[in-house]
Amino acid sequence: MSTDTTSSPVVERAERDETRPTGLSALDLLEAEAIHIIREVVAEFERPVLLFSGGKDSVLVLHLATKAFAPGRVPFPVLHVDTGHNFPEVIAFRDETVRRLGLTLEVARVQDYIDDGRLAERPDGTRNPLQTQPLLDAIALGRHDAVFGGARRDEDKARAKERIISLRDEFGQWDPRNQRPELWSLYNGRHLPGQHVRAFPISNWTELDVWSYIEREGIPLPPLYFAHERDVFRRDGMWRAVGEVSQPRPDEQVERRVVRYRTVGDMSCTGAVESDAADAASVVAEVARSTITERGATRADDRISEAAMEDRKKDGYF
Template identity: 65%
Template structure:
């Protein structure tokens, strides 16, 4: 008597993460009336767009993308943002912090940084366009506050987050029930790490803005971090400008995001570098998270991602 062979079918770690993210995206589109994806031109939102392509292929991505533009972005990232949405033929909504300042809706802080005044601009745009589910690229490994959040993050009618009011997600069952004015923030990359993102970028041959790879840039040192000389980030009289080979692990505002010394000018070299680091990308490069240990959680309570 012969028996048919059994095949041990196993998915790789990347395949498991991809399948989970695609499942979540499809659940959101099936369940919510007006989803939107936050897209800044950064690596995590670029990966989310790739996942959305796969989730709904051969149809087009069935939701718009939105960028909360502070006006302090890196030029390379904005150019890539516009290039990518044009290639995918998706609608781009830009919520401008500068326009909100000009209209008197928000006040620019004395230090000139704008990252912390993104929140009211974001909440206003979500209300204006009546979005009920908002995809964000947050990952649990970025910050302690991120690790408290579920895949579906419930927000009240004011867009605020209560970490003690998180809904259980047993057996990957997601509760998307909301009342008028409430919304859900959705994080398909919750279980990904920075290293997973880079392995996926390599596997999928995903193009990124050039500043993610090592290049020469004029920088100065402040608070132990290297900041690029930029229209919105100038050295103080006692700070020396020098040329360094650097790259960016994350791309927020030029006024707050620091570079790291690096020779990693290819995907493989970046993967080797990320695999050996013991400091999170936000901890190493984001000045806006150094105000206090609870900086991120405070901002999320106000309505930030």
């Protein structure tokens, strides 16, 4: 019997697949993976919700969701845990985006928890660590069984450990030692009553991928992501903006500098970087030269300890 397989249909098909140009760029593949994840979660879960702060990563996930279900509307609400210390530009952008896309916005306010005594202000004035309980309560109130987030593995060591579909127990907590395998893009969303999952469609993206995609798609963002003049003061190696909840100490000098933000969050703990990048293309070039993640460079709350993010994630934070 001949062993010649050159005319085998299987071999011919494999050869064609190896030589055929796919026409897909790295961004195309990341986009396809993220849209697949979003559609899978919506198909498998009853009451998904998207965490939406108006920051670039949540804006990106929302943009991908609009593409996933076009020409229809996004089939789930968006949720914002409002610290009360947000940048005004970001809140304005959040509200305009919700209006433009016809979304339902759910808001959990940290200030409400402080006012009624369920939470107390921290000595350092930072409210980011106070978001966990309002988030978990909002998930329970909305009976959300899946929560989309814009976390990426390149941001932090704790986020690098997490699966794309990540189980949370009945207390909203995460166990990094008890995670499910994810092979061949198969995602296990099984959970018991009271549990839910966190879903991270852009887990495999880098900051450079995010900005390259934002440039390619022309995605609008809050203006503080781009270079602008601002009154700032130096603290902990970062430029902090002068504002109602962010005031310089007597030994800290206020300066007028051209800065931009790589990440936006609690105004009292988020720093700016000096930059002349006034558009997405310039930011792409700037990020390509950076050797430190945006959270490491500009988020004071992540400098509390080496395991600051992981500790908060175990408690239920995103």
